[in-house]
Amino acid sequence: MRYVTAFVRFWWNFVVGDDWRVAAGLAAAFAATWLLAHHGVAAWWLLPLAAALLLVASVAREARGSD
Amino acid sequence: MTSSVLLFLGTFLASAVEAVEALTVVLAVGIVRGWRSTLAGVAAAVVVLAAIVAALGPALQHIPISTLRFVVGALLLAFGLQWLRKAVLRAGGFKPLHDESEAFASEREQAGAAASAKGGRTDWYSFTVAFKSVLLEGLEVAFIVLGFGSAQGKLGLAAAAAAAAVAVVVAVGFVVRGPLARVPENTLKFVVGVLLTSFGIFWGGEGAGVAWPGSDLAILALVGFFALVSVALVRELRRRRTAIDPAPARA
Numbered sequence: 001m002r003y004v005t006a007f008v009r010f011w012w013n014f015v016v017g018d019d020w021r022v023a024a025g026l027a028a029a030f031a032a033t034w035l036l037a038h039h040g041v042a043a044w045w046l047l048p049l050a051a052a053l054l055l056v057a058s059v060a061r062e063a064r065g066s067d
Numbered sequence: 068m069t070s071s072v073l074l075f076l077g078t079f080l081a082s083a084v085e086a087v088e089a090l091t092v093v094l095a096v097g098i099v100r101g102w103r104s105t106l107a108g109v110a111a112a113v114v115v116l117a118a119i120v121a122a123l124g125p126a127l128q129h130i131p132i133s134t135l136r137f138v139v140g141a142l143l144l145a146f147g148l149q150w151l152r153k154a155v156l157r158a159g160g161f162k163p164l165h166d167e168s169e170a171f172a173s174e175r176e177q178a179g180a181a182a183s184a185k186g187g188r189t190d191w192y193s194f195t196v197a198f199k200s201v202l203l204e205g206l207e208v209a210f211i212v213l214g215f216g217s218a219q220g221k222l223g224l225a226a227a228a229a230a231a232a233v234a235v236v237v238a239v240g241f242v243v244r245g246p247l248a249r250v251p252e253n254t255l256k257f258v259v260g261v262l263l264t265s266f267g268i269f270w271g272g273e274g275a276g277v278a279w280p281g282s283d284l285a286i287l288a289l290v291g292f293f294a295l296v297s298v299a300l301v302r303e304l305r306r307r308r309t310a311i312d313p314a315p316a317r318a
Contacts, residue, residue, distance in 0.1 A: 017149040037276030044277045047268045052296045063161045
């Protein structure tokens with residue numbers, strides 16, 4: 001059981017890291033991009049915009065927390 | 068061509084950063100407790116990592132390219148944003164910089180305090196610490212090699228970039244015989260974060276059905292965009308840090 005927990009924790013840290021909201025936001029952005037692209041909408045701008053906003057929001061949260 | 072150069076650069080720099088961190092631990096343990104068991108631990112970890120890449124690399128070739136790019140892109144993006152976020156916070160003075168000299172001193176102290184092996188036997192402390200350090204840092208390298216290599220169908224190029232980076236770091240470490248404290252680790256992480264994020268968006272987007280304007284050249288635009296966003300964030304953080312604490316933030 002200890003090894004399973006350690007394995008799950010390792011992958012969680014690896015993929016999600018310190019801010020789960022970034023990972024959740026990226027999942028939503030990917031889903032929206034997939035939906036738009038499959039309805040014929042040019043959605044190339046969505047992922048870069050979402051990633052940049054998520055980065056700014058996450059950095060701002062961390063900076064506020066350590067003020 | 069552009070994407071191959073960036074792929075090589077991204078994998079090389081990411082591997083170099085991880086190799087520097089692993090080298091610090093291996094050197095500290097080897098110098099304090101001896102090299103035989105330490106190098107055995109390193110070799111064991113390298114064998115495990117090579118087996119992972121050798122097993123997963125060909126297996127990934129059987130997955131449809133759009134599915135592979137979607138999954139790999141999403142993972143690279145999540146991973147890349149973590150690197151970028153930490154690099155921005157460190158450069159902005161809101162997180163301490165990783166200090167290899169300090170890590171080396173701390174590791175030496177712990178290695179000296181641990182019980183020593185009886186004459187001629189395997190020193191399991193050295194073996195385990197070296198194995199764990201190389202394996203954990205190496206897993207990140209393996210992930211980047213597999214991600215970059217499989218999504219672009221250039222596993223050999225990505226593996227060669229990682230091998231070259233490890234060879235350079237080990238050679239310099241052998242000459243210096245100490246931690247590579249002068250390597251601008253945070254700057255490298257910053258660059259790698261930008262590259263991982265850009266490639267993650269490009270491949271993830273393609274996998275999701277996006278048609279990129281300019282095709283492969285869109286990667287360069289993404290790299291430029293995220294470099295600008297990150298530099299602007301660092302400048303803003305430094306301005307805030309200076310407003311809070313008049314002592315200047317370190318680069």
